[in-house]
Amino acid sequence: MMDWAQDSLEKVALSRQARAEQPPPKLTDEESEALLNEFHPDYLGMERTVNVGPNAGTQKFPLELAELLESDSPVPQGFEPAIDITTDVLILGGGGAGAAAALTLAESGLNVHLATKLRLGDANTVMAEGGIQAALTDQDSTRRHFADSYVGGHGNNDPELLRVLCEYGPESILWLSRLGCLFDQNEDGTFRLRRGGGTSVPRVLACRDYTGLEIMRVLKDAVLLTPTKILENHSAVELLDDGEGQITGAVLWDRASGKLVSVSARAVILATGGSGQLRLQGFPTSNHLGATGDGLILAYRQGCQLIHTDSYQYHPSGSCYPEALAGQLVTESIRAIGAQVLNVHGERFIDEMITRDVLAGAIIKEVAQNRGVPTPTHRAGVWLDTPLIELINGEGTLRRQFPGIIHRFERYGIDPAKHPLLVYPTLHYQNGGIRIDAFGQTDLQGLWAAGEVTGGLHGTNRLMGNSLLDITVFGRRAAESVMEKIPERQEATLVGLKKFREGLHEIQHPSPRTAPLLFPVASKMKFQLSGEASGESTNEASEEKTQFREPPDPFGRRMG
Amino acid sequence: MKLEPETVEISVTGKPVQAKAGETIIHALWTAGMGDAIKTGCVGGGCGACTVTIRFKDGKPGGTDLACLRPVEEGMEVFPCPVESIPAVAPSLEPDVASLQAAFPTLNRCTKCGSCTTACPMTIPVMDSVLRMQEGRFDEVSDDFTTCIHCGLCRFVCEDKVKPHNMGLWVRRSQGLSRDNPSLDQSSLTESGDELEKEWSYLFTGDPKERLRRAKYFREHGRAGA
The missing domain is CATH 3.90.700.10 (Succinate dehydrogenase/fumarate reductase flavoprotein, catalytic domain)
Incomplete structure (x- = not known):
């Protein structure tokens, strides 16, 4: 061998x-900084500002993401949403955060739909191996968990979000255990805790090296026992709004029928996850097929600020x-x-x-x-x-x-x-994302977000075991906030998209792609409406000039 | 050392696909523009979406596998084998053979053909574990199904309508619900005392640079500085 x-x-x-x-x-700290500045992909300047949206001209994005932020929607010009589904809460995303939100809403009496591009549970959550952090021992504390994560995130973390994460750690483990998650125990029945990179004490619980799989299969099973309506193979391609800045639903693409489905909702929870499949700088990724940053695109178009999206793990x-x-x-x-x-x-x-x-x-x-x-x-x-x-x-x-x-x-x-x-x-994790408050609410009325799609919590470097905790704490928290503050139903229109499209007209060289991308470019899988001739739809453009090796090779551009 | 990858030909649902030796079936399909041919999820062997059956022209043994983990081989014939999920069954706070039997009436129909074990892409001893379920040896069953990705192949191939992976999850969840977790007693869940607010206030004071300095101190000493 x-x-x-x-x-x-x-x-x-x-x-x-x-x-x-x-x-x-x-x-030394100086040597660490030098390693980052000279060799970490985030620090090599492969980024630029964009010319549309709330962060136009002020913030840099990785080149691959910047192109998508300046891309048009796949929703055809002139499409008017005729409401196919009416619900109270629409959860977009079927990974851990979406499932935790659905479970939390199950007893609320609200009508809940969960739409996911793939199947429920086909998400980065199942591929999280190492574990989940929570301060559970005498030598540990929620403050020490905070301090480790804050130092790990280079002090760029939103301290309010991070405090919530750490304070709800132990209770989240209890919640997961009561759902039936089996975390590894020592002989005496206490949890077996390991260190992670950057933790000052052992704090990581695990289920062997299948921790995310254990959490996801339990959450999925539990969600399937609730009245939540699951829409599999339904990708969110646009958010709907009331014309005055409130999010009121979404346009979904049903991959099986090739049709667009318009959903009217009083509240939308974005739990669409990360974007490793953008394959920044040609890196391979540990992410699932659907990790193309769709939620970032949808929220940004509507006016949500993105933060730390130049930071990837x-x-x-x-x-x-x-x-x-x-x-x-x-x-x-x-x-x-x-x-x-x-x-x-x-x-x-x-x-x-x-x-x-x-x-x-x-x-x-x-x-x-x-x-x-x-x-x-x-x-x-x-x-x-x-x-x-x-x-x-x-x-x-x-x-x-x-x-x-x-x-x-x-x-x-x-x-x-x-x-x-x-x-x-x-390429493993999107450190940044949509800005949220401590209750998971975005900048917009009617729109919440949880999990990898959000930014701020992890600063510019996430510690191991904090993402499984993130989806648990903030998936539930967003759902609780929705229950408390859900607005009355408003009209569901594409006014937000129209405004974004006007902005795109101003750009000199708009991207030839459409976004959200939905599938990795290398997969050649595409958004296509029924009736459209095969191979003549969008997203052809950049493929011609980019030769992909699959899985890609990060040296492709850097070394001979 | 530079070697040019060798090309092999496989077929997927009868269609010929040129592939590079060493790559997986899924990646070969992507390159061929046939990504929709097989349902795909995590592309990492964790979600169980891309179940396939495999045959070889030369009669070599085939079987079932995950297309995202299986490398292509010359003459391989691949057929998608998507397995639909079935309704979930609520776990029990008092798991025993009787409650498992009530939840899954086909528990005892196993005729020990061993197909489930052969079909499992995670090398779980599925059939043996079903027999352990019948005997109520649930600790072992939970252990057996630790690595189960719920692809559903064991249920798909079962002629006797036994549902091994669903039962495996039921046993695991029921055991999880009903076991003691001494780490989660009241004292570890509720923090109190004067120190608590003092420490938070220590960590939240000052400009960002000062806060980072304080966090560094805290993680090294486990407590607030002066």
Whole structure:
């Protein structure tokens, strides 16, 4: 296995015993900053301002997102919404945040529809492996959780949102447990807690390396037992408004029938998740098929401020061999229990438990300076020394605690208990998003948002285990706020879109795409209305000039 | 080292697709512009949307799998095999064989053919676990189904209408609902005392730079500074 890297693997094996005892290399704050500034993709200037919408001219966006923000809607000119569905609450998104909101609304007496582009639960939530944070021990506190997350987010976090997150941590674990989530326990029944990068005490609860899957399958099952009406394969393509700035529903695209469906709602909760499938700078992603930032586009068009959308999380340990697993996650927990990160010489170059952004920068640096391990599939990465876990914690530890990793690599003949893995940063999480208040309400009347689509909570770098907590706390909180403040039904029109389109006319070079994108460009899947001739619809434009490798290769543009 | 990827030909629902060796069925379909041919969700083996059956022209054993994890191979014939979900069944606060049987009347219809175990893309010992359910060995069942992604293939292939993965979730949720969590006793859920507000006020005081300094102090010492 991997005999093309035999020399390097021997060095790793030879130094293993000695490394097991060594403390991690320490970095000063200045050295961390230098790694970020020189090597982290967020800091390379691949961004620009846009010429439309509430942040026009004032804020920078990644180039790929900027193009979408300046794109026209796929809704045909002249389309007038004739209401097909009337509901009290429309939840857009079928991941953890949407499901938590639906469950919370189940007893409210309000009529609830949940629309999702794929199926209920086909979301980044199921792919969250490592865990969920909550301050539950004597040596810990909600303030310490806050302090860790605030430092991790470089102090750019909205402190009010972050305080809510931390204060509701323990209660959220209770809520999830009462729904039937089985978090790993120690012998005495207390939860087994691990460290995450940037946590000062063990605070991360897990269900092996399937924590998000455990939470999502339980939430999904619970939602299916409520009267919530689920609209699967229904993508939100536009928000409806009353002409005076209040959100009053949405236009959905039913992928099966190819028709547009207009929904009138008194309240809309956006829980559409992130945008890893925009593949910024050609990076591979750990995200699901639908993670194309749709919610950002819809809310921005209506006038919502976006914050920190120039900040993305590149998860340091994305798999980069075998090719079929490129971009997929190897959980941070595996570093928390001892796996070290090594360059081609078998040398440790960084503290593996430093925050994700700094570690990602450090790995990119090693590879950029030719200390990475080249693969036969034209990628390069660094070693994640998984056999060290067995050396430190005893044989069988990986299989017991990380069945997911074993399962995924085993089918390619790689046993992580015996063989180090090759990793390289993968586009993982959208740190920024739609601005919300501490109750999940956006800048607009009638519109709430929760989860990865929102910005502010995590600052410019999220700690492991804070996103599963985010969707739980803020999914529920948005729903509670809706129950309290739901407005009366107003007319549902496309006035907001018309105004946005007028703004687009002013732009010199509007994008030839339509947005929301709905599917990754590389998938060639498209928005199409029934009756439209195949292949003649939108989104053709940029494909011609962009040659995609799938999964993409981050070196495509940077290195020969 | 630079090697050019080898090209292989597979077919999806009878249509030929050229693919690069080493890539997954889903990625081959994307490149071929046939992304709609197989229902897709997480593209990471976690959601169970992209269930397929696989055959080989040369008679090599095929079977079921997830198209997002399965690399292409020469001569592979792929057929989408989407599995519709079925209505959920409420978990029980007192899980035992009787309440499981009441929730899933087909529990004992298993004829031990083993198809479910063969079909499982997560290598769960499904059939053995169904037998454990019949005996009420629920701790083991919960453990067996830890990695279940609810793709539904075990239920899809069952001739006897047994619903292994639905029962697995029912057992897990019921055990979760009914077990003790000593970490969640009252004292860990409610914080109080003078320190509490003092500490929050310490963390919320000053300009952003000062707050960051204070947060750094707090995380290192676990308490507010002077």
